[in-house]
Amino acid sequence: MKSFATAQIRNVALIAHGGAGKTSLAEAMLYLSGATDRLGRTDDGNTVMDYDPEEIRRKISISTSVAPAEWRGHRINIVDTPGYLDFVGEVLAGLRVVDTAVVVVDAVSGVEVGTELVWRYAQDFNLPRIVFINKMDRENANFERTLDSLREAFGRQLVPVNLPIGSQQNFRGIVDLINQKAWLWDSGKPQEVPIPDNMISQADQLREALLEAVAEQDDELLTKYLEGEALTPEEVARGLRAGVNSGAVIPVLAGAATRTIGVAHLMDVLVQFGPSPVDRPAVAVTNAAGAQETRAADPNAPLAAMVFKTMADPYVGKLSLFRIYSGTLSSDSQVYNANKGRTERIGQVFLLRGKQQEPVDRLVAGDIGAVAKLQETSTGDALCVDEQRAVTFAPMVFPSPVYSMALQPRSKGDEDKLSGGLQRLAEEDPTIQTRREPNTGQLLLSGMGDLHMEVVLERLKRKFGVEVDLFPPKVPYMETIKSTAKAEGKHKKQTGGHGQYGHVFLELEPLPGQGFEFVDKIFGGAVPKQYIPAVEKGVRETMAEGILAGYPVTDIRVILYDGSFHPVDSSEMAFKIAASLAIKKAFMDANPILLEPIMKVEVLVPDTFMGDIMGDLNKRRGRILGMEPEGRLQRIIAQVPQAHMFDYAIALRSITQGRGSYSMTFSHYEEVPQNIAEAVIAEARKEKAEEKE
Numbered sequence: 202m203k204s205f206a207t208a209q210i211r212n213v214a215l216i217a218h219g220g221a222g223k224t225s226l227a228e229a230m231l232y233l234s235g236a237t238d239r240l241g242r243t244d245d246g247n248t249v250m251d252y253d254p255e256e257i258r259r260k261i262s263i264s265t266s267v268a269p270a271e272w273r274g275h276r277i278n279i280v281d282t283p284g285y286l287d288f289v290g291e292v293l294a295g296l297r298v299v300d301t302a303v304v305v306v307d308a309v310s311g312v313e314v315g316t317e318l319v320w321r322y323a324q325d326f327n328l329p330r331i332v333f334i335n336k337m338d339r340e341n342a343n344f345e346r347t348l349d350s351l352r353e354a355f356g357r358q359l360v361p362v363n364l365p366i367g368s369q370q371n372f373r374g375i376v377d378l379i380n381q382k383a384w385l386w387d388s389g390k391p392q393e394v395p396i397p398d399n400m401i402s403q404a405d406q407l408r409e410a411l412l413e414a415v416a417e418q419d420d421e422l423l424t425k426y427l428e429g430e431a432l433t434p435e436e437v438a439r440g441l442r443a444g445v446n447s448g449a450v451i452p453v454l455a456g457a458a459t460r461t462i463g464v465a466h467l468m469d470v471l472v473q474f475g476p477s478p479v480d481r482p483a484v485a486v487t488n489a490a491g492a493q494e495t496r497a498a499d500p501n502a503p504l505a506a507m508v509f510k511t512m513a514d515p516y517v518g519k520l521s522l523f524r525i526y527s528g529t530l531s532s533d534s535q536v537y538n539a540n541k542g543r544t545e546r547i548g549q550v551f552l553l554r555g556k557q558q559e560p561v562d563r564l565v566a567g568d569i570g571a572v573a574k575l576q577e578t579s580t581g582d583a584l585c586v587d588e589q590r591a592v593t594f595a596p597m598v599f600p601s602p603v604y605s606m607a608l609q610p611r612s613k614g615d616e617d618k619l620s621g622g623l624q625r626l627a628e629e630d631p632t633i634q635t636r637r638e639p640n641t642g643q644l645l646l647s648g649m650g651d652l653h654m655e656v657v658l659e660r661l662k663r664k665f666g667v668e669v670d671l672f673p674p675k676v677p678y679m680e681t682i683k684s685t686a687k688a689e690g691k692h693k694k695q696t697g698g699h700g701q702y703g704h705v706f707l708e709l710e711p712l713p714g715q716g717f718e719f720v721d722k723i724f725g726g727a728v729p730k731q732y733i734p735a736v737e738k739g740v741r742e743t744m745a746e747g748i749l750a751g752y753p754v755t756d757i758r759v760i761l762y763d764g765s766f767h768p769v770d771s772s773e774m775a776f777k778i779a780a781s782l783a784i785k786k787a788f789m790d791a792n793p794i795l796l797e798p799i800m801k802v803e804v805l806v807p808d809t810f811m812g813d814i815m816g817d818l819n820k821r822r823g824r825i826l827g828m829e830p831e832g833r834l835q836r837i838i839a840q841v842p843q844a845h846m847f848d849y850a851i852a853l854r855s856i857t858q859g860r861g862s863y864s865m866t867f868s869h870y871e872e873v874p875q876n877i878a879e880a881v882i883a884e885a886r887k888e889k890a891e892e893k894e
Contacts, residue, residue: 205276207498207567208477212278212524214295216323217305218315219284222335224250224262225458226305226467227281233465234270234277236554240461249555250281255659263656265291265510267522267569268554272468278569284315286859287653290599290632291510292322294580297597298509298524298569301445301475302328303467305335308342308368308455311350314859320355329476330451333467337365338372338457348453358451360414361407362441363466365455366397375455375463376400378408379437379470386462414450415440438473446476478567484526486583486592489539496527496592500565503590504528504536509597511580513625513664518574522553526594528586530570531563538575539591540582545575579628599631601864602647604850606654606671609644615667622665626657633657640677640753650850676844678752678881679796679870685710686791690783692775702767703775704728705736707783708760709791714869717744718758728764728776735773736761739780748788750795750885755870759784795878796870798843804853805834806861813856821845822874840868 215223227250228241241248246257250266262283270277280295296302302323306316323330334347344365351359364376366383374385376396381404384391396404416426418440426432432440444450452470456463483495486505496505510522523530530536532550537543551558553571564570578584585591610619623646627633634647648654654671661667687708694701705728712718719737728736737759744754764779802823806814814837815825823841830836846865853861873881 203271203276204561204563204565205568207500207565208479209275210278210477210567211275211301211471211475212280212299212478212567212569213301213303213471213475214280214282214292214299214323214328215303215305216282216292216296216319217284218307218310218313218319219261221284221305221307221310221313221316222458223281223284223305224248226303226333226335226464227266227268227279229458229461229464230270230272230277230279230468231268231554233461233468234272236268236270240459242459249557250279252556254663255656261285263288263291264512265295266553266555267571269552269569270468273472275472276568277468277471280569282319285652286315286318286854287648287650287656289318289649290630292319293599294509294597296322296326296328298507299328300478300481301471302326302330303471304330304332306332306347306351307339308334308337308344308347309339311347312354317354317860327448329445329448331445331467331470331475332359332451332453333463334453334455335458337368337455337462338370338460340369342368342372344368344455351453355451358414358449359453360411360450361454362411362452362470363454363463364400364404364407365463366400372457372462375466376404377466378404378411379441380434381408384466386460391462391465411441412437415444418443418447418449442474442476445474446480478526484594486526486594489589489591494592498566499527500529502527502566504530504584504586505592505594506530506536506584507594508575508578508580508582508584511578511628513629519628520571520573521575521578522569522571523584524569525564525566527566529563529565530584532561536584537587537591538578538582539585539593541577542588543577545578545584547572548574580631597631600649600862602632602634602649603863603865604650604654605645605647605674605847607638607641607643607674608646608658608669608671611668611670618665618667619661619669622661622667625665626660630657638674638677640679641675643672643675645674646671650854674847676881677798678750678873679756680747680749680752680754680788680793681713681756681796682709682711682788682791682793684792686787688783688785688787688790690779690781690786692778692782694775695770700767700770701772701775701778702770703732703735703772703777703779704765705761705776705779705783706763707740707780707787708762709784709787710758710760711791712756712758714756716755717741720758720760722760722762723764727766728761729766729771732766732771732773732776733761735776736764736780739777740784742777743781743784748785749793750882751889752795752885754788755796795873795881797873799840799868799871800843800846800865801868802839802841802846802849802863802865804837804839804861804863805831806837806857807833808835810857810861811835811837814853814861817852817856821849843867 231237232240266281282292282295366374376383383396416422478498483497505527506523506525508521508523512520534547551560581597583593623635692703823839826838
């Protein structure tokens with residue numbers, strides 16, 4: 202593989218709403234550049250980028266894929282991201298390491314939910330954007346309507362740099378507004394032709410708008426333009442490059458990726474006007490002393506590379522994808538992982554083309570590559586030349602999971618395989634989380650949605666040989682009391698020989714929000730000191746098992762104030778049993794209640810869905826705490842019982858047509874309404890009875 206200088210590298214993420222044709226565009230770019238000898242098709246399952254069996258089966262991108270294409274003396278590193286919201290973590294990882302975002306828009310559908318979301322992500326990363334209006338050959342495709350929807354959503358800085366010739370079944374080519382040329386694909390290959398007569402007026406008008414936008418990027422150019430002087434091609438290129446890099450100009454192109462129409466022009470625009478790593482701001486890092494500094498894209502500077510994606514494979518091992526921000530990384534070398542404080546051995550460095558690995562001797566600042574079998578390194582880690590010149594990057598931020606299910610392996614002996622598989626998959630996808638819920642004992646798997654969950658289960662089965670069943674999670678209720686009560690507990694067993702004798706008096710008091718407190722008020726040795734820890738242990742064990750409905754007891758003070766003992770028959774076990782009997786009696790006399798977890802929920806939605814969202818939250822027994830405007834969106838803050846939030850990710854997507862998002866954190870416990878508590882208690886007792894049978 203040919204090596205390229207940093208200034209000749211273009212790192213480009215393809216982002217879009219699902220189904221807009223990102224992967225088809227990537228395939229066309231690879232095919233036209235000669236990187237592949239055939240044009241892969243998503244429907245045929247033979248694309249370079251979608252190589253995972255689940256991607257082939259579902260005909261969608263699930264993971265971010267990388268492939269280099271050589272074009273006019275430059276390397277374009279294409280980063281193809283998923284379009285479905287469940288895989289947003291992959292999109293964010295890809296955007297973190299590129300210099301330009303190509304927003305692919307369906308010429309039929311125009312701006313969709315996912316378009317708005319990925320546009321916002323690209324803005325958050327301060328990335329220059331280029332828009333490719335794809336599928337101009339489809340029925341109902343309309344360039345002008347799509348351009349209008351883009352400008353309405355994202356502003357007037359969107360400027361066409363080419364114009365489609367025809368549309369739908371009559372789409373045959375493009376007019377290059379920059380170079381004032383036209384290209385037709387009548388024979389399947391582009392041929393330069395004069396601009397059609399019926400398009401000259403429109404082309405002139407759009408070119409004038411382009412020149413005006415270009416001139417505004419430079420005072421000298423603006424003066425020349427306003428004085429009526431023609432801008433030279435070099436001046437147009439200079440102004441357009443500056444406008445793209447600053448985000449003041451967002452070029453819009455039209456095409457049809459599956460027929461390769463307009464794709465070459467997109468690559469020309471990326472190479473000529475898209476920023477190289479040298480053109481982008483130096484990356485902020487933290488040095489070994491904890492001070493902030495920056496690293497420019499200089500191959501001769503100390504190495505600073507960031508791992509942005511980890512791929513786990515039980516056969517090949519771990520694969521780490523990285524972007525080099527400064528310095529050079531060579532095969533057969535050593536690097537220092539600044540996050541882990543460990544030295545790593547670098548074997549063969551290679552470029553990825555989908556799943557294919559192309560070995561290279563070295564990669565320079567600005568490039569994207571991969572290395573296998575790093576022992577300590579994980580996503581977000583910094584690879585540096587040595588400990589003295591080590592730096593770390595700002596952490597990669599991924600959204601918190603919003604959808605949880607309980608899971609258990611179908612085969613009882615698969616617990617260890619399940620644990621190992623989930624750990625490896627979480628390395629690969631940071632939006633996956635697993636945890637054991639202590640109050641219910643369930644193993645919970647959390648992700649971004651039901652489709653995300655399906656893919657995780659399929660990978661567990663295919664990669665690690667573990668099949669699991671999913672269940673709705675149990676609500677981690679708690680039990681407590683609202684009043685005080687006293688009770689006696691006596692355990693006496695004397696049937697000849699050594700007997701058992703334990704006798705205690707306990708008092709229970711509510712202790713709202715303070716957990717558990719055990720108080721010893723024994724005087725005169727009514728219960729010998731050596732047995733008091735056994736009394737507390739009996740209380741704690743009974744509380745953990747639950748008394749009212751089998752849920753853990755909390756927020757109570759237990760006072761041991763009297764009792765008696767037998768000099769021969771008393772034992773720790775006897776006092777433990779006596780304490781258990783006493784707390785059960787006292788608890789049921791102290792106005793016992795159920796507590797449920799209340800979650801703080803923040804929902805971000807467009808204004809038009811405010812009423813529907815608030816109504817839905819009220820149906821879920823939620824309390825609206827407030828609303829805050831956030832740009833074109835509204836943030837609704839509420840407290841909602843966890844029992845009604847397990848399916849919220851799916852409901853929110855349905856209500857808002859995918860435009861809403863939310864985050865959720867634990868807030869506090871509070872009493873369950875009596876009618877609901879009665880149903881929960883009855884169900885819990887029924888389950889316990891069935892278990893005994």
